[in-house]
Amino acid sequence: MAKTIEEINEKIKKGKAVVLTAEEIIDYAAEKGVRKAAQEVDVVTTGTFGPMCSSGAYFNVGHTKPRIKLGGGKIYLNDVPVYAGFAAVDFFLGATAMPEDDPRNKIFPGKFSYGGAYILEELVAGKDVRLTATAYGTDCYPRKSLETYISLKEMNEAVLFDMRNAYQNYNVAVNLSDRVIYTYMGVLQPKLGNANYCSAGQLSPLMNDPLYKTIGVGTRIFLGGGIGYVVGNGTQHNPNVPRTEGGVPKTSAGTLSVTGDLKTMSAKWLRGTSFTGYGVTLTVGIGVPIPILDEEILKYTMVRDQEIWAQVVDYSEAYPQFIPGSLGEVNYGQLKSGKITVKGKEIPTAGLSSYLKAREVAQVLKEWIEKGKFILTIPVESIPSVDSGVVFKPLKERPVKKK
């Protein structure tokens, strides 16, 4: 018997909804049987806590007296440049932005110890940041410079807006070369010295709704410790990839764009992150509730690590040179055991996405729903799925004619 989201919400409001995490549902449904579990369970909560570079936030800091037009000028938060191509006092801070005088990789490998993501963490922790700006001055906005401390609560709006988060699956990174390499997948030791992976596997949001049957535009979510919403598919959303019989992609596939009020979030779930030799990024906690509308939806949430496969990719040559191909397939059960075998060699594995924290996200979201604090939403539009014809294109360069 199928349920509707409205019916589930009625139960949530009465405090009677049955909620399990994506980890708990596996054994529960195996024991009870799919049919019974689908009737009994109302919501399965997912979670992930990993580095997500295409994150950022926009702010409105209020008008100064006399007024200043920051738009078109230069704006910095703690010396980190923000994007100023908007109206007078709106701007956007990207997670990977860093101070102009950061040495980057000039002394290799660079440390990348500070940047936009750290400012986001400090702001949600309630700390002051230094806002400095210069402007060109107009009749209506005469002022040309500004230097002040500012905190989140003083701003009019502060909104996290991430154009690509919660990647559905990801590469397992290895290094075939004979030197240490420093990548966004961490430090990779030469000659298959280690393998790094980055997914919460069986807890990951899009692994539990692999064909995007319930997660869509407007889905309310746990975001950064507060409340957020799915904007739509994220950038590089690529549903048309090889999948298992259960519909789970065997390579990186779907993505989500998400947004939410920064003022509701916490520094525990938005963390500044530094990859040696690579750059700064933001580690984001995201949890998506999946309404168990019928047996089919329940079956998707029963996916376990051993049934989720990822491709092993060489980051010394194949990835940087954009050479397609895989060194082999491994599943998350193997990855989490600490060892995989690649090209006949047993190599140690390490994660970049925290499974422990992913479990905590799913647990927190479960408690919110159980207590009636978090009501599910009906998506207003679906995310493009396997039948959408979406193609993930490379950049085809065309020579620019010199005049």
Add this chain to the structure above:
Amino acid sequence: MKGVLMQKKRLVLNYPPHIVEQPVISKLVKDFDLTVNILRARITPKEEGRLVLEITGKRQALEAGISYVKEIGVEIQPLAQDVKWHEDRCTHCTACISICPPKALDVDRKTMEVSFNRDKCIACELCIPVCPYQAMEILF
């Protein structure tokens, strides 16, 4: 040595410049019958020396060796004091696990919770560039 309780200590020795040229380790081995494993050694630009040692021996010999080192003017302290795991910064991502040679940083595979056993740490610093959250700090 059979039947005698052996002790093992991991220590950090700080040498002022005037002692750098003395054969301290050799004395510890020959005069005090200690087994010395040099985990790390370096001399700073100011010619101060810094050694991380694992010393094994009979309890009394170990104490005598440590007294000798202190007497000649070497500062000595347990290694554990110089290594910090900032648990509040650790996200338990496990990025450090595969790189740590003595498995001082390890993970419970069932819960996927990371832990740090400072007694196993050899202060090699391999975890420092690998941790994206600056959770490890080694004061050298």
